[in-house]
Amino acid sequence: MAASDARAQSFGQTEINWDKLDKTKFYVVGAGIFTGITVALYPVSVVKTRLQVATKDTVERNAFSVMKGLLRTDGVPGLYRGFGTVITGAIPARVIFLTFLETTKVSAFRLLEPFRLSETTQAAIANGVAGMTSSLLAQSVFVPMDVVSQKLMVQGYAGHVKYSGGLDVARKVIRSDGIRGLYRGFGLSVMTYSPSSAVWWASYGSSQRFIWRFLENGTTNEEAIPSVQKIMLVQAAGGIIAGATASCFTTPLDTIKTRLQVSGHEKRSSMKQVVQDLIKEDGWKGFYKGFGPRFFSMSAWGTSMILAYEYLKRLCAKDEQM
Numbered sequence: 100m101a102a103s104d105a106r107a108q109s110f111g112q113t114e115i116n117w118d119k120l121d122k123t124k125f126y127v128v129g130a131g132i133f134t135g136i137t138v139a140l141y142p143v144s145v146v147k148t149r150l151q152v153a154t155k156d157t158v159e160r161n162a163f164s165v166m167k168g169l170l171r172t173d174g175v176p177g178l179y180r181g182f183g184t185v186i187t188g189a190i191p192a193r194v195i196f197l198t199f200l201e202t203t204k205v206s207a208f209r210l211l212e213p214f215r216l217s218e219t220t221q222a223a224i225a226n227g228v229a230g231m232t233s234s235l236l237a238q239s240v241f242v243p244m245d246v247v248s249q250k251l252m253v254q255g256y257a258g259h260v261k262y263s264g265g266l267d268v269a270r271k272v273i274r275s276d277g278i279r280g281l282y283r284g285f286g287l288s289v290m291t292y293s294p295s296s297a298v299w300w301a302s303y304g305s306s307q308r309f310i311w312r313f314l315e316n317g318t319t320n321e322e323a324i325p326s327v328q329k330i331m332l333v334q335a336a337g338g339i340i341a342g343a344t345a346s347c348f349t350t351p352l353d354t355i356k357t358r359l360q361v362s363g364h365e366k367r368s369s370m371k372q373v374v375q376d377l378i379k380e381d382g383w384k385g386f387y388k389g390f391g392p393r394f395f396s397m398s399a400w401g402t403s404m405i406l407a408y409e410y411l412k413r414l415c416a417k418d419e420q421m
Contacts, residue, residue: 115412117201125415129197130190132407137189140403142178143396145169148252150389151357152259155380162392181248184265188244196237197408200300204229219312223305230300234293242288243281246272246360253361284359287370291352299345299401307337334409335402342401346394351386353393 149165169177207225216224247268254261262268272280310333325333358373368376377385 115416117205119417120201120412121415121417125197125411126194128414129193129408129411132411133189133193133404134186136400136403136407137186138182140396140400141182141185142166143392143399145178145180145252147389147392147396148249148357148361149256150392151354152253152256152361153388180254181251181265184244184248184251184268187265188240188248192237192240192244195240196233199233199236200229203232219305219308222308223301226304227297227301231293231297234296235289238285238289238292241292242285243269245288246281246283249357249361259361284356287352287356287359291349291356295345295349295353298348299341299397302344303337303341303401303405306340307333310336330409331406334405338402338405339398341405342398343394345401346390346397350390350393354386354388 146162146165146169149169150162166178173180204225207228208221211221211225214221247265250259250268250272251262251265253259262271269281272283276283314329314333354377355370355373358377359368359370362368377388381388
């Protein structure tokens with residue numbers, strides 16, 4: 100067998116297509132796995148959000164001081180403000196996202212076959228299109244959840260209003276702005292998360308194939324089937340690369356979006372005003388407020404998520420795929 104065929108077979112052993120999955124098991128088990136990951140990484144999102152809304156008068160202006168302040172005033176529960184809202188909304192949002200991610204990816208690969216692109220390029224385009232499409236559709240659920248949870252994350256911080264819970268936030272937002280208030284920043288969320296998802300999945304798909312090509316260079320047919328440990332290492336490396344790439348590109352838009360979504364009715368800002376305030380407070384580096392936690396969050400979340408996701412697919416594969 101030629102080296103290129105060996106590489107293709109090797110990578111093929113790591114891929115489990117949508118039609119080979121037990122869908123019921125996939126959704127049920129997946130809900131539990133991703134909830135566990137969210138529990139582990141949620142505090143990073145709280146810290147990142149608080150840093151993004153911090154003004155020049157805010158005392159706590161780095162990740163350590165924000166975390167220390169939350170623990171001092173609220174204890175560990177302070178690191179999980181808005182968690183109930185996120186978990187409630189995350190399940191339907193994730194079902195939408197994963198379903199369209201997998202189905203769109205398969206369709207995109209088929210559409211690209213006649214162009215005879217390299218495997219890495221084909222993977223980047225197909226995964227990128229799938230990531231963007233699935234993110235666009237999931238925003239209808241994710242944005243209201245994001246608006247509510249972020250208001251809970253920053254309540255009492257830098258002059259932000261306090262709430263009694265997620266329902267209280269939703270009631271007050273609807274009372275002041277109607278249903279559209281729950282979709283505040285929707286356009287910017289689409290502009291932030293859809294490209295971010297596209298970059299993430301494109302980077303993951305292409306980097307994974309690049310790594311396999313490097314590792315499998317010169318292997319023989321007997322060595323073509325990789326071990327589970329090797330598969331996981333390659334997937335983890337791909338997740339780190341994808342998270343790092345996406346965070347670098349999309350943090351400025353995420354900072355603007357967060358500030359728009361947490362602003363109150365009485366001091367609502369436009370996107371132009373948010374941009375001007377950021378530049379006035381910290382110059383252009385203000386757009387990268389919370390970059391450290393977001394970089395860590397996207398890399399850690401991406402790596403954890405993709406390992407859990409690929410494990411979930413192996414776990415839920417139908418008998419003929421296992």
